[in-house]
Amino acid sequence: MTRKEKDWVIKVQMMQLQSENPHLDDYYYQAYYHRLERKQAEEELLGGRNKQEPPKLVTPYIQKMEIYDSVVRIAGSLGQVAMSTCYSPRRAIDAVHHALQEEVPSLLLPQMFLQLLEVEETQRKMNLLPEEQVGGRVCVLQGLGSSGLSFREAEDEFLQVLCVRKGKKLTARLLPHLAREQAEEILVTVTRHLPFLMRKDALDESLPVLYGPLSEMVGRMTFSELIEVLQELTRPLAGSTELPLTMTFKNQFGISLLYALLSHGERLLSSDMPLEPHSGDFEKWTDTVFLVARELSQVPKTALVEPLFLPSNLLSLFCRYLDKQTIHRLEREGTAWCYS
Template sequence: MTRKEKDWVIKVQMVQLQSENPYLEDYYYQKYYQKLEKKEADEELLGRRNKVESLKLVTPYIQKAEAYESVVRIEGSLGQVAMSTCFSPRRAIDAVPHGTPEPETGAASSQRLRVLSWIEKMFLQLLEIEEGQKNGPPQPCYSEQQRNHVEKLFQALKTQEQNNPEEAADGFLQVLSVRKGKALVARLLPFLPQEQAVSLLLVITHHLPLLIKRDAADQVLQMLFKPLGKYISHLTFHELLQGLQGLMLLPPASSERPVTVVLQNQFGISLLYALLSHGEQLVSLDPSLVESNSDHVAWTDIVILIAWEIAQMPTASLAEPLSFPSNLLALFCRHVDKQLVQQLEATMQLAWVY
């Protein structure tokens, strides 16, 4: 090695030893050298040795860079791709969040507290209703007192002191945005009369994509499927079409239909399959339902669009339904061609029988 190369290697090694706080980061060497200096000074005083400077490892002082700028930052990852030097080494783990969630505004925080308070009050009323039927399975109340309790609870759930129907629906959605609110609705549904339960089912169906997005953290919407499933059979064909048509509409400035979000969620796809199955049953029992041109076109378009969305979706993205209706195969085979049915078979991984 040339002298220049040796100096370069020594410089690199010395830079790695540099420290802004040597007594903390290199404690043992500093204490050793202090003792050595004291020993040499004592020997010089006693005349046992001549005054000679002993060798000491002197490390250069270099100010470390305070800021750390990464070249590539991957949000939510522990490791990161970064440029590093001996002055600013690459971090092996970056566990510090790079962004803080936006704090809730005063109005939003107040609204959330109000919803949580309403849920607690409604749960107390629900416990009274359940206490009255503790000896049997939940069912619509027959005594006058129980009916009054259920009606009061239903009105509180739907209105929440809101006079506007849109605001009332939004209040119900806010209840369903809370984990305990979903449990409240699931336990209340068996006690409700048919008309009231169907009205809640229609609201949930109409706002299904929004509820799925709000349930991303909790993942507990599935608890609503069983109690809601008992009332799907009470939907009229017109109500069914209205609920499904809302999932087919393309939102403004969006290339994704709401049904795409529904198919990627277990509760969403289970409810969608149950609604399609009910529609197939209604049409099979009463073909006159689709005799009118508008209803026939609407029902056919809905089935074809859903079949196309399922066929185009990767298998890994399609959620596994809680139950698969037996008549869903006949429904798709009646409205789509064989090629699309084959794509559905590949995507849904079902044994299709032609």
């Protein structure tokens, strides 16, 4: 190489050392240089040497560009094209670094899977214990299932888990082992985002795998908790006047979950157990029953799907709140099978 070529290579390498924030990008050199300055200052104070400037790395000055796009996305391409030059390598590196940070996958799915493996392994070992220790076995399993998982704080990540078949199956397997509060968080999340989940499940049709464990959770809810979940189905969708309730009649999982909620409410009202309702719960329950009947009567017979399970107490529920004329109208609309 000629001297001119060597100087050009050295210049390019020196340009890469340029930084707008040297204390962050070049910390070790900056720390070394400050330590060297401090040592020389101490020697000068003691009179051990004459004052002189310590050697310092000098990088060539390059005029900064006001606008610089280090990463360009081209429509129709499979990835992204990085555009950089030797004059601004740090910006290109930083751009890739930040992009990688934004694309970090969710850790909730592997965390749920590891938790399930631990629970099932513990369950397998504890099944060998005597029957006298069954109560302690349940407590241990619920403690394992509830440790370290927060579905409310990671709601967006959990929704992405529910968008895939394996995520739904994993949730269904983990639900029986979760603490009551966590299982309720999952039920509220599923109900709140039911229209979104039903759209995502249009091709897969794997949402019914959640019906069994969720219906068991519904059966353990108090009346006030039940009203809270039902309210999620009666709120209009964002930017629309359509109710999630209307969409549930056209989806097998949706209508099955709705019937399970209504059936449990009727079972609570028919029992002698104290309900301890909050203020306005009975009014909300009555409004919900009337709303379900009204929306159900407006759904065409061809669009109405058959549920996974039909509770036997729905007839007594609607007869309790609706008059005969309304029930006859429901029958004429083709929903008589709901009450048979």
